[in-house]
Amino acid sequence: MKKIFVSSVLLTAALLPGVSQAEGATVSNNLVTGKPTEIRKGATTAYPLVAKIGSSQQVSVQDTFINSSGEVWYRITAGKYTGWSLANHFPVITNGFTLGKPATISESIVNVRKGASTSYAIVAKLSKGQQVSILDSFRTSSGELWYRIKTGNSIGWVLSSLVTVNDGSTFTPVAAAKPATNIAGLPTVGSYYTITAASLDARKGAASSYAIVAKVTKGQKYKVIGQFLHKNGEGWIRIQINSKLSGWIPVLKAAEVKPPANIPGLPTIGSSYTIPVASLDARKGASTSYAIVAKVTKGKSFKVISQHMSPTGDGWVRIQISATLAGWIPIPKAAEEKPPANIPGLPTLGSSYSIAATTLNVRKGASTNYAIVTKVTKGQSFNVIGQYMSPTGDGWVRIQVSSSLAGWIMVKQGTVSTPAPSTTMTVFTRNAVLYSNAGFSGTTVIERIPYLSKVSLFSDTKTVSGVTWVKIKTAAGNTGWTPNYEVASSQANLTHVYALKNAAVRKSATTSAALVVTLAENQQILVLNEYNGWLNVETGAGKRGWVLKTQTSPYTTKRLFSPETYISNNDVYLRWQKPSTLNLAYSTPAANQLKIYGGLSDVEIPSFAVKGIKSIQKVAANTTEKAVLITFQPGYSFTIRNYNNNITIKVVQSGLAGKRIILDPGHGGKDPGAIGPTGLREKVVVLDTALILKAELERAGAIVTMTRSTDVFLELAERTAISNSSDGDAFISLHTDAFNEKTNGTTSFYNTTVNFNGLASKELANAIQKNLIVSLGTYNRGVKEEAFYVNRMNELPSILVEMAFISNPSEEALLKTTAFRQKAAIGIKNGLQEYFNK
Ligand SMILES: [Zn+2]
Incomplete structure (x- = not known):
């Protein structure tokens, strides 16, 4: 019996997680029950029944409590009974105001707060016209009237002037509006x-x-x-x-x-106590060793004026027997407190429970929110001294671990409260905290979650004051809530910004807030949240605070990141990821160097070596931008590709051998190209020349791809698609020119306006033009910038060669000969050799 009593007291502590301390300020006075109502020893239905009272009974309310499942309970006195009742059993307050009265939000945006003052945290925001129900009211010390309202799943306080009661009634709180009374013992308001x-x-x-x-x-x-x-x-x-x-x-x-607190389980001081047994001795003191001062009999009621609980758990109260006489009587536990019925499905009280799990946490209270007091292991047996079933079906028992230590273990997992966590996430922040509930106030810290630890994400989310919270289970096994910005499925999902020079991180989102740290220019910071033009950020060193968004620059548009090296088709590659919005370009400051630039504020320099590369450096592109400078080892060069989300550098050895060349004989099929005075068709000349060139290049060790090797028609886009989808090093389109009979000569065209490889294309054009002229002996019309489709839309170093004028009779005659076509092929091959020997 003694044990049972102790466990029922401790149950109170086990239910505390949902309590909002400051809300205890609200106490109504007299309520009338709407229907027959149960009074229980504690503020959940798990507590033993004290009494049942009928409908329309007047009770007085001393306290309010929100239990862990969010129910509001009143501590009431109804006649001789004192205990807890569900608040919604009392629909009517004696002045006629109905609890749960429908009302309408009357202002455009109304903050619902945790307590009845603007100093309390906002739990929800409502807009004009939204329907709420009023649960309670409170007049603050400064005279403001606040309503406690429920809307959806939120319960909180709003200023009464922002709400209109639907039936038009005006409501004065139970405690009539009094001028603010100063609380004795505290400095007075206004002083x-x-x-x-x-x-x-x-x-x-x-x-x-x-x-x-x-x-x-x-x-x-x-x-x-x-x-x-x-x-x-x-x-x-x-x-x-x-x-x-x-x-x-x-x-x-x-x-x-501290006034003498009422001892739980004993009739409260000030209440009226009715003698439950035939006769009781009232004594001078709270023990049977004291002298008897009077006898009291069954059914008589006395005012309780004091309480005492002996170390062995015997409860006594001092009662006022008459105007001049008081005495102590024992509270017969058996009569008043039936042993709490065992909760079905849980190990019975007094039984011995054997641990089945390998190891189990023993906690201070019956929830994973409570601190672990010890661990027990498989095969150990303990006496069960308490039980608790959570509203969501988690079953807990309190076990006596040792003579001085008891604690709670979970023996049955509910199905509602613990849906299987779905996703594994990583904590990428350095100040992550696991809270018992969603929200920074009125919630307890369960755990500081280690940086880079893994957590399991439940599907539950809540939004509190603009922050979305997620329910997670940490690696330590704790379940609770954390803002969603503390976790991410991958690093790629994080948002970063760069600091402008001397950007200030402050304690809160106002320029008057204390300085946390001053940032260096382009310092990378993690963005957690955004509010009113301010970013909540965390630095790499783990400092947290608020920085003006205007003192930062976007991160994702300016950086080469995640460098990697790999081998494909026997070639060595170096690749950086980049945002697609970045407009990159490159130059070759020296013969063995490649410099990539264009709006970069940062480059992630690889920590690995790349074959053929001597160094990779982050350098200044100009006063505000960065560039990456790659210096190649002697005998090495590059082919660069600018893809949407990455920039890829093929590190190649000098020489034609191993190079991938795309040859594009112009026209074909239904498109004959230009036709000479005697009827020579361009499509025939360029295909034959290309096939000769292919053989020459392959003899030199190059790998050749033809856009066409027969007399077929290809759209221009098909030709560039072959090039762009390749891992080629150069693209050459072969043509013969046409104008009039007199015009003659050889021209090489390139494009720099659109083609990312304009620089290389121009070098290629120069090398090929020079060698073609040497080989052909034709008139040198030079290299020219032009926006031909096959060059403009090409991503490789790309040129278009007009070998000679098919419209010129003497050049048409040359173009007819295999000898001229062979010379052209040799000239182009020599040009490629020169280009790749750079
Ligand atoms: Zn042509």
Whole structure:
């Protein structure tokens, strides 16, 4: 019996996680029951029944409590009974105001807060016209009337002037609007309070669980604008720190004013106690060793004036027997407190429970939110001294681990509360915290989640004050809530920005907030959240704070990242990822160098070596931008490709051998190209020349791809598609020119306006033109910039060669000969050789 009593007291602690301390300020006075109502020992239906009272009974309310499943319970006194009842059993307050009364939000945006003051955290935002139901009301010490409302799943407080009661009734709270009465023992509202402690944290609310808004120090003087006295006697005052900021500081310790707290399980002081047994001795003291002062009999009621609980768990109360006589009577536990029925499905009280799991956490309370007090292992057996079934079906038992230690273990996992976590995420932030609930206030810290640790994500999300929270299970096995920006499925999903020079990270999103750290130019910072033009950021060193968005620059548009090297088709590649918006270009500052630039603010320099590359350096492109400078080892060069999301450098050895060449004989099929005076068709000349060139190149060790090797028609886009989808090093389109009979000569064209490889194309054109002229002996018309489709839309170093004028009779005659075609092939091959020997 004794054990049972102890466990029922401890159950109170097990249910605490949902409690919102500051909400205890709200107490209504007299309520009338709507229907027959149960009174229980604690604020959940898991507690033993104290009594049942009928409908329309008047009760007085001493306290309110929100249990861990969100139910509001009132601690009430109804006649001789005291205990807890579900608040929604009391639809009517004695002045006629109905609980749960429908009302409408009457302003455009209304904040719903955790408590009845603007200093409380916002739990929801409502807009005009939204329907709510009013659950309760509270008049603050400054005279404001607040309604406690429910909307959807949110319960909180709104200023009454922002809500219209649908039936048009006006409502004055149960505690009639009184002028603010100062709480005895606390500095009065309106007075000035001088800080006596060396340093004190001013907080958002009147409890140390609230966020710190400022620090105040000894000797500073502030106006008192609010008071709050906790039921344990802890006193807080709200002070005006500056014109914009106020906060709560503690001024009275709980112990200093603590009234004798009511002992749970005993009739409360001030209540009326009815003798439940035939006869009881009232004694001078709270033990049978004291003298009897009177006898009291069954059915008689007496006022309780004191309580005592002996170390062995025997409860006594002191009752006022008459105007002049008081005495102590024992509270017969058996009569008043039936042993709590065993909860079906859980190990029975008093039984021995053997641990089946390899290892099990023993916790302070019956929830994974509680601290672990010890671990027990498979095969160990313990006496069951308490049971608890959570609203979601988690079954817990309290076990006696040793003579001095007891704790809770989970023995049955509910199905509702723990859906299988779906996704594994990584904590990429350095200050991640696991909270018992979604929201920074009114919630407890369960764990600091280690950087880069893995967590399992449940599907539950909640949005509180603009922050989306996710339910997770950490590697340590704790389940709770954290803002969604603390976790990501991969690093690629993180948002970074660059700092501008001297960008200031501040404690909060205002320029008057204290400085956390000053950032270096282009310092990379992780963005957690955005609010009102400010970014909530974390630096690589783990400093957190707020920076003005205007003091940052976008990250993803300016960086070469994730460098890698790989081998494909026997060629060595170096590749960087890049954002598609980046407009890159390159130059060759020296014969053995490649410089990539174009709007870069950063380049991730690889930590690995690449065969054929001597060095990779991040250098200045200009005063504001960066570039990457690649210096090749002697005998090595490159072919570069600018893809949408990466830039790829093929590191190649000098020489024609091993190079991949795409040859494009112009025209073909239905398109004869230009036709000479005697009827020679361009498509025939260029195909034959290309086939000769192919053989020459292959003899030199090159690998040749033909866009066409027969008399077929190809669209221009088909020709560039063959080139662009290849891993080629050069593209050459062969043509013969046409104008009039007199015009003659050889020309090589290239494009730099669109083709990323314009620079290489021009070099290629120069090399081939020079060698063609030597080989053919034709008139040198030079190299020319032109926007031919096959060059413009080509991504490789690409040229178009007009070998000679088919419209010129003497050049047409040359073009007819195999000798001329062979000379052209040799000239182009020599040009390629020169180009690849660079
Ligand atoms: Zn042509």
